[in-house]
Amino acid sequence: MVRVQPQPHRRVTERSKAWLAAYFDASSPLGVLRRIHALSISSDTLMTVALAGSLFFSISPGEARSKVTLYLLFTMAPFAILAPLISPIIDRGPRVRRIVVILSGVVRLVGVFLMIFELRSLLLFPLALMNLVASKAYLVSKSSLIPELLDSDSRSELGSLVKTNANITLLAAISGAIAGVIGAGILKTPFLGAHYDLILELIPLCLFIYESRSLVKNLPPRTVDRSKPRAAKKRRPSGPAYAQTLTLSLLMSVLRGQVGFFVFLVAFALKTIHSPTWLYGAALVASSLGSALATQLTPLVRRKLGETTIVILGTIAIVAVAFVAATLNIGISGAILIAFVLGVAAGGAKIAFDASVQTSMAKHEYGRLFARYESYFQLSWVVGAFVATLADLTLADGEAFLGATALLALASYVIAISALRHSGQEPDAEDPEWI
Numbered sequence: 001m002v003r004v005q006p007q008p009h010r011r012v013t014e015r016s017k018a019w020l021a022a023y024f025d026a027s028s029p030l031g032v033l034r035r036i037h038a039l040s041i042s043s044d045t046l047m048t049v050a051l052a053g054s055l056f057f058s059i060s061p062g063e064a065r066s067k068v069t070l071y072l073l074f075t076m077a078p079f080a081i082l083a084p085l086i087s088p089i090i091d092r093g094p095r096v097r098r099i100v101v102i103l104s105g106v107v108r109l110v111g112v113f114l115m116i117f118e119l120r121s122l123l124l125f126p127l128a129l130m131n132l133v134a135s136k137a138y139l140v141s142k143s144s145l146i147p148e149l150l151d152s153d154s155r156s157e158l159g160s161l162v163k164t165n166a167n168i169t170l171l172a173a174i175s176g177a178i179a180g181v182i183g184a185g186i187l188k189t190p191f192l193g194a195h196y197d198l199i200l201e202l203i204p205l206c207l208f209i210y211e212s213r214s215l216v217k218n219l220p221p222r223t224v225d226r227s228k229p230r231a232a233k234k235r236r237p238s239g240p241a242y243a244q245t246l247t248l249s250l251l252m253s254v255l256r257g258q259v260g261f262f263v264f265l266v267a268f269a270l271k272t273i274h275s276p277t278w279l280y281g282a283a284l285v286a287s288s289l290g291s292a293l294a295t296q297l298t299p300l301v302r303r304k305l306g307e308t309t310i311v312i313l314g315t316i317a318i319v320a321v322a323f324v325a326a327t328l329n330i331g332i333s334g335a336i337l338i339a340f341v342l343g344v345a346a347g348g349a350k351i352a353f354d355a356s357v358q359t360s361m362a363k364h365e366y367g368r369l370f371a372r373y374e375s376y377f378q379l380s381w382v383v384g385a386f387v388a389t390l391a392d393l394t395l396a397d398g399e400a401f402l403g404a405t406a407l408l409a410l411a412s413y414v415i416a417i418s419a420l421r422h423s424g425q426e427p428d429a430e431d432p433e434w435i
Helices: 008-023 029-057 061-090 094-115 124-149 158-188 194-217 230-234 240-272 277-302 307-328 332-360 363-391 395-423
Strands: none
Touching (some): 061 094, 061 240, 094 124, 124 158, 124 332, 124 363, 158 194, 158 277, 158 332, 240 277, 240 332, 240 363, 240 395, 277 307, 307 332, 332 363, 332 395, 363 395
16 A cells, blocks of 8 residues: 655644644743734734824825824823833733733724724824823833743843743734735725725724633632832842943934834935835835844844843944945935844844843843833933934934944943942942953
């Protein structure tokens, strides 16, 4: 009897299905987190496409600049003030963090439903702010939940944290790319537009809420840590480990600010010279490819280098590429190259920074630290976007500004490290993470 061997493409398909089933396993808390993260990023991307269509691409450059300024002023800036208020809530433990995840989905669902009818009115701004706060509350909770969802053995290894963060970042890039293509297609389809992007966004949000229930069902048993007094748990973090993450957050803030700056710099520069929309899309694709590449490179680089070194090298790369592109004045080609390098640098730095916080700080400090750092990063993004919107720079001038700010950030980091060493706050000299 002749046994028929399965075709190669069928074997690949079966293996892919098996891998996806394991990766998004609903019986695994980490698999559930991956599901809801993909849905959350898809929702955020559709929201971004809808807002871009109504506030930017469909109007003149001057009107777009004024509307984007209003959006940043009345939406992003208030979030920078509200973000620290998220920290005390998330800091109450895993039970509250998982409930926050569900509530963030409910708030966004209500907000998007109302935005469908108010996309052209001033109510758009408070509704967008409500959705932004809910989305960022989820992201902060997600960062705090990752170590809790890993088993104790893998959590004790830095490489596992880096790999987990990298995989989730790659998942976000893929989900965002797919949702972005769909959203852009709807935006450009006659008789459709931004309203239909918001209508479509209701689907991933409903699935997000449904999937999030599993996180609450699989809550860990309540435990009381009596090894430390309650007052000690609420005390502000301190010590060499906290000093290290705090100084490293300086470079991360600059990198995040540069992302916001460059997104708006390229958008307004291309719109001013009436370039086709696909060129801006090419820059976004380059940035996404850079972020995806960072998810694969960071765990490998971490075997030889520490998190601090990864962040520093990424900043140095931006200095070099930005100054070269500005000097040669190669236009959109240079902008696409910078977008790619910025995606690699910022993506890899964020993965390394998250792993540094998760391994160097106590678990009960995750909530407040991630909320605090995310508020810093978000404010930096807003500042960068404001500068690009108000300054009206050419591509070459903006690229030179990008390199100068990265260079200034490196100098400030060196000064901060020197000050900490003189104050006696540096870790053990044998610690390879302290540069």
